[in-house]
């Protein structure tokens with residue numbers, strides 16, 4: 001059986017400062033090597049001081065992943081030499097003396113499968129290496145320490161995945177969960193990184209390092225399974241090794257040397273005391289945590305009668321569920337859920353949600369109310385949406401500009417119905433013998449009125465004509 005385990009690194013966003021100093025966490029906004037200080041550079045005599053908010057946010061992630069929380073947490077030094085690591089060690093967490101990471105064992109459910117979480121740990125991100133130059137002759141490497149010391153959460157799973165599809169489903173659920181908690185922004189470059197371990201039946205475990213995005217993670221796992229199966233089918237043994245993901249060629253390549261856990265010479269970070277996780281702090285965090293995606297979904301179904309599938313799509317997406325929360329009331333909730341999931345989500349790609357900056361909850365409420373009061377048809381509402389998203393104008397302005405007002409004049413509509421009946425004699429004959437096919441004629445009336453006709457009135461008028 002194929003076994004896949006993951007190590008997901010997610011940057012903590014919405015924090016003021018780095019993990020152990022007062023340099024800014026939003027390192028992307030600074031010129032290279034200007035967001036640094038003696039602490040994150042590890043200069044002699046400097047002492048780290050832990051960012052309390054980072055512990056709280058990491059603990060929220062652990063709680064959301066159903067992890068146990070330890071009584072005390074500790075930090076360790078992971079020693080290795082690499083140009084992006086100014087201190088020559090990384091401050092991280094480890095479970096040497098019992099569970100001392102922010103999160104102990106937990107789980108997440110995908111479909112009817114349970115994926116076990118091994119632990120959740122808080123650590124500092126290294127700096128960034130930037131490669132410039134095209135050929136190997138003139139290539140240079142630049143180092144930017146602005147990111148060094150920013151908070152990173154690592155989520156480690158047991159090797160419970162059996163195929164890349166389960167990996168993708170897990171990543172979707174995980175990124176929705178992190179976004180819902182308000183602790184991560186997956187759209188930022190480098191916000192999510194991952195390692196994976198993959199083994200197929202009868203083969204050794206292979207680790208893949210250096211995967212720069214969730215999108216590539218699924219590809220890397222897929223590539224690695226295919227590669228191992230190909231070796232296996234030719235009776236070539238699969239060595240235990242570490243491979244790197246080459247994101248340009250989309251393949252894994254053997255890494256020259258493999259550091260064993262022992263090589264890191266972990267030891268306790270003596271400059272940071274053990275931190276006791278008091279019960280009242282945990283209780284406070286649980287209270288502060290936003291409503292979970294599953295509880296939102298249940299509420300949408302039971303309180304407003306929103307269909308399960310719509311409730312599922314709506315609750316999973318923080319941006320759209322926030323928009324829903326801000327705009328709905330008891331009466332229009334179902335209509336608003338419908339507009340968001342069938343029209344708005346189809347119109348604006350999830351990655352482009354920022355383009356919805358001019359679209360507000362007021363627009364959404366106005367649209368639902370206009371449909372419910374019969375001012376415009378659902379179809380016209382759909383036609384108005386792109387214009388609202390683009391311009392941010394009031395709905396009433398757009399109805400006037402695009403002439404979308406409902407065709408309420410029954411006499412006008414009746415004339416168009418007559419036209420359709422005389423033009424479509426074959427369909428009329430059919431509709432008389434089989435009333436089910438009358439929808440075709442309703443569609444024709446809709447076409448002629450550019451979707452402005454009220455479908456119910458049209459249907460009544462048509463039925464009268466066909467009698």
Ligand SMILES: [Zn+2]
Nearest residue numbers: 021023037040
């Ligand atoms: Zn600093």
